[in-house]
Amino acid sequence: MSCSPVPTALTPLGVDGFTPDPRISLRITCLCLALAGCDAGSSTPQVLVDITDDTGIHFWHDNGMTGELYFCETVGPGSAFLDFDGDGDLDIFLLQGRLLGDTKQESDRIFTPPAGQPTGARLYRNEGVNDLGIPQFIDVTTSSRIDASGYGMGCAVGDIEGDGDPDLYLTQFGEDQLWVNQGDGTFIDGTEQAGLGDGRWTTSAIFIDIDADGDEDLYVCSYIDFTLKNHKPCFSESSAVEYCGPSSYTPLPDRIYRNRGDGTFEEMTSASGIGAQPGAGLGVVCSDLDADGRLDFYVANDGMANRLWRQVAPFVFEDTALLAGCAYNRDGRPEASMGADLADYDGDGDEDIFVTHLTGETNTLYTNNGKGIFDDESSRSGLGVPSRRWTGFGTAWFDLENDGDLDLFVTNGAVKRMEERVAAGDPYPLDQPDQLFINRDGKHFEEIAAARATVLQEESVGRGAAFGDIDNDGDIDILVSNNCGNVRLLQNRVGASNSWIGLDIRNDGNRVETGVRCEIRQGDQSVIYRRSRRGGSYLCSNDPRISVGLGTRTENCEVTIFWFDGLIEVFEDLSLRRYHTLRHGEGIPRR
Numbered sequence: 114m115s116c117s118p119v120p121t122a123l124t125p126l127g128v129d130g131f132t133p134d135p136r137i138s139l140r141i142t143c144l145c146l147a148l149a150g151c152d153a154g155s156s157t158p159q160v161l162v163d164i165t166d167d168t169g170i171h172f173w174h175d176n177g178m179t180g181e182l183y184f185c186e187t188v189g190p191g192s193a194f195l196d197f198d199g200d201g202d203l204d205i206f207l208l209q210g211r212l213l214g215d216t217k218q219e220s221d222r223i224f225t226p227p228a229g230q231p232t233g234a235r236l237y238r239n240e241g242v243n244d245l246g247i248p249q250f251i252d253v254t255t256s257s258r259i260d261a262s263g264y265g266m267g268c269a270v271g272d273i274e275g276d277g278d279p280d281l282y283l284t285q286f287g288e289d290q291l292w293v294n295q296g297d298g299t300f301i302d303g304t305e306q307a308g309l310g311d312g313r314w315t316t317s318a319i320f321i322d323i324d325a326d327g328d329e330d331l332y333v334c335s336y337i338d339f340t341l342k343n344h345k346p347c348f349s350e351s352s353a354v355e356y357c358g359p360s361s362y363t364p365l366p367d368r369i370y371r372n373r374g375d376g377t378f379e380e381m382t383s384a385s386g387i388g389a390q391p392g393a394g395l396g397v398v399c400s401d402l403d404a405d406g407r408l409d410f411y412v413a414n415d416g417m418a419n420r421l422w423r424q425v426a427p428f429v430f431e432d433t434a435l436l437a438g439c440a441y442n443r444d445g446r447p448e449a450s451m452g453a454d455l456a457d458y459d460g461d462g463d464e465d466i467f468v469t470h471l472t473g474e475t476n477t478l479y480t481n482n483g484k485g486i487f488d489d490e491s492s493r494s495g496l497g498v499p500s501r502r503w504t505g506f507g508t509a510w511f512d513l514e515n516d517g518d519l520d521l522f523v524t525n526g527a528v529k530r531m532e533e534r535v536a537a538g539d540p541y542p543l544d545q546p547d548q549l550f551i552n553r554d555g556k557h558f559e560e561i562a563a564a565r566a567t568v569l570q571e572e573s574v575g576r577g578a579a580f581g582d583i584d585n586d587g588d589i590d591i592l593v594s595n596n597c598g599n600v601r602l603l604q605n606r607v608g609a610s611n612s613w614i615g616l617d618i619r620n621d622g623n624r625v626e627t628g629v630r631c632e633i634r635q636g637d638q639s640v641i642y643r644r645s646r647r648g649g650s651y652l653c654s655n656d657p658r659i660s661v662g663l664g665t666r667t668e669n670c671e672v673t674i675f676w677f678d679g680l681i682e683v684f685e686d687l688s689l690r691r692y693h694t695l696r697h698g699e700g701i702p703r704r
Contacts, residue, residue: 116176116224116541116574116597157564160513161549161591161603163571168602169250170205170237173230176597177212177264178541179221182347184339184357185213185286185314187528187543188395191267191507191577191652192594195279197257198238198298203581203656205237205250205592206281207600208265214341223540224597234261234283239583247604248584258299263287267577267652271320271329273307274376277623284315284333284652293376308378313365314339317397319648321628323408324427325677327620328372329627332410334394335365353532359393359415359449366391367412371428386430392417396453398649399628400464403485408628411439413450413468423485439466439479443489448474449504452578452651456510457642458519459555464644467496469505469523469651476500476508476523495558496521496550503545504528507578507651511589515611515662517641518552524575524593541597544572573598581656587613587690589660594653612663614670615692618645625657626697632673633661658692674700 176186190208197204211232212222219225236257237250264286270279278294280303289311293303304310314336323330339362347357366388370378382388396413403409407424411434414420418441421434434440441447449471455464459480466479466487475497479487491497503525510519525545534542547569550558563570577594584590588608593601614633618626626645633641647657663670672684674695682700687693 158606159568160561160566160605160607161568162606163568163601164247164604165600165602167247170600170602171227171230171252172207172235172600173227174210174594174596174598174600175224175226175232176210177217178223178597179212179214179217180223180540181213181344182354182356183213183341183344184337184362185264186210187356187574187596188286188316188336189264189266189576189596189652190594191265191317191654192579192592192600193268193270193281193654194579194581194583194592194656195270195281195654197236197279197294199277199296200239202239202241202248202585203583204239205602206268207235207237207594208268208283208577208652209234209261210264211262213264232262234259234265242584246584246586253298256298258301259292260302261290261292263290266315267317268654269318269320269331269333270647270654270657271331272624273303273320273329273372273378275328275620275622275624279625282309282318282320282331282333284311284318286314288312289315289333303376307376308380309370311335311368316395317648317652319397319399319410321399321408321648322626322677323369323424324371326374327678328374329624330372331370331378332397332399333368333370334397334412335367336395336415337362337364337393349529349532351532353535355529358528359417364391364393364414364417367394367397369428381428385428386432387422390420390432392420395451396468396649396651398453398455398466399646400455400644401630402455402464402481404463404483409485411453411455411466413453414447415451416447416449418447419450419468421485433485437486438489439487442474442477443491448477450477451504451506452508452523454509454649456519456644458510458552460639460642462640462642467508467510467521469508470500472502472504472527472529474501476505494556499548499550499560503548505548506576507593507653509578509580509650509655511580512660512662513549513551513589513605513608515588515608515613515660516664517662518555520552521550521558522578522580522591523548523550524578526574526576526596541574543574543596544598545575546570546572547575547593568601568603573601577652578650579653579655580650582615582658582660585692587615587660588662589656592653608662612666612689614661614663614687614689616643616645616659616661616672617692617694618657618659618674619694619696621697626676627657629677630675631659632675634671634673635663635666636668638666663689673703
């Protein structure tokens with residue numbers, strides 16, 4: 114059965130700081146001996162290992178199902194990596210569901226949460242790595258004063274006041290919430306004061322400085338006009354009762370908000386042009402995709418044309434997806450788009466788009482020609498055919514091995530039940546394996562051998578996937594949020610053996626600056642292009658720091674940052690294997 118709650122065990126805590134702990138070097142050389150570095154049933158060293166049971170994280174997602182097959186049961190949850198206490202390591206926030214309907218009782222549940230699990234979303238504080246290099250967490254939700262007991266979907270992390278403390282915006286099936294970080298380990302509900310909140314069904318969201326005025330604005334994806342009151346039965350091709358799809362309900366327009374500079378927001382949805390075109394939005398990414406100096410948004414819509422919102426003036430957008438070649442797939446058909454991410458996977462200086470889709474479709478790779486025009490390279494890249502059997506959700510480009518090439522992870526989970534398993538007594542048979550694709554030459558990808566990543570073969574109902582360096586060792590780890598299942602923290606076991614450099618980009622205050630373009634140079638090697646970001650994937654917020662894999666090279670790096678205000682600065686002679694905080698105004702101006 115795919116939805117069986119199994120509580121994880123609590124473990125003792127360790128201590129760590131912002132720069133890599135010296136014990137990490139020991140882990141790099143002997144972790145295979147200390148922890149086997151491999152799956153219990155395999156002698157092959159593993160690239161990713163599920164360490165959740167050893168971290169102190171105890172979280173099982175409750176979708177609240179009672180047999181009605183409410184559409185919203187299948188969509189969440191997401192999660193976030195954030196350093197809420199400013200101690201230099203990533204903490205974890207996890208969205209939670211609950212029983213749906215005022216008349217429902219605990220006895221109506223199909224699945225009972227693990228004994229002792231608290232209700233509502235949870236905040237886990239990172240206490241550093243233990244002697245085996247495993248990060249340790251404690252649940253600090255109660256002391257943080259976060260009370261997020263709604264039916265959670267996703268979250269965005271941002272700094273609405275520019276005080277250096279990351280805040281949380283929670284999207285929900287129901288009223289959204291803004292939790293404002295007070296800088297002392299606590300949060301307050303600032304939703305009403307900020308002028309935010311949305312009672313519709315919202316999904317992914319991004320904080321980013323849209324108009325380059327020095328503060329972070331907000332984009333929120335809206336899904337469909339489904340409520341418990343307008344719930345209706347839907348049917349499979351064999352006439353069996355089934356979960357509905359998005360075409361059964363009216364799509365909603367996304368919303369966009371301008372930060373007034375004081376932590377309050379003005380809704381710009383109608384004035385921006387975004388409100389004129391509804392779409393069943395599930396994923397959103399942001400970058401300057403046409404290299405005109407303004408940030409644009411790409412929105413993954415479920416079963417409809419995707420949107421490329423090109424910013425033509427501050428907070429004025431036009432949908433150019435059709436002309437740009439990224440509204441539909443190569444065959445001119447809309448697909449069930451879920452998660453999305455963008456990065457320069459081919460090293461040509463522009464950012465390309467990857468989108469996950471439904472079983473029977475293929476995930477889609479849109480390659481940028483440098484002018485914001487895209488070509489569907491899904492088949493030629495090798496990413497198309499292996500994805501056809503599965504339904505993809507959370508995804509991101511990341512450098513698994515720190516060899517300089519961007520790879521891809523996809524977490525999968527069906528949305529339509531397998532009827533033979535329902536007949537056999539499984540009420541929620543949506544579990545599927547995850548996938549990891551290795552970049553071979555900047556053009557072609559190969560799915561990693563099962564023996565090297567046996568954890569990916571453990572089938573779950575994958576939804577959100579957040580990406581970040583949870584142990585500060587320079588490689589990217591993955592937090593997978595499973596619907597009606599345990600969260601999984603996958604630790605990277607191969608990247609830290611190669612050279613790397615980490616960049617923590619800040620404005621001239623202390624706010625993390627996301628969305629800025631960086632160029633990394635090392636000797637006479639080719640330039641590496643990266644952009645700081647929190648958004649992307651599906652319902653999640655990621656580590657805003659940039660971690661750049663450099664393979665076996667050992668020379669120090671030079672980093673050029675293209676700030677939103679037009680300033681271009683160079684930071685020289687940056688050493689490897691550590692994170693550098695690079696602040697606006699502290700580099701060498703480039704003329």
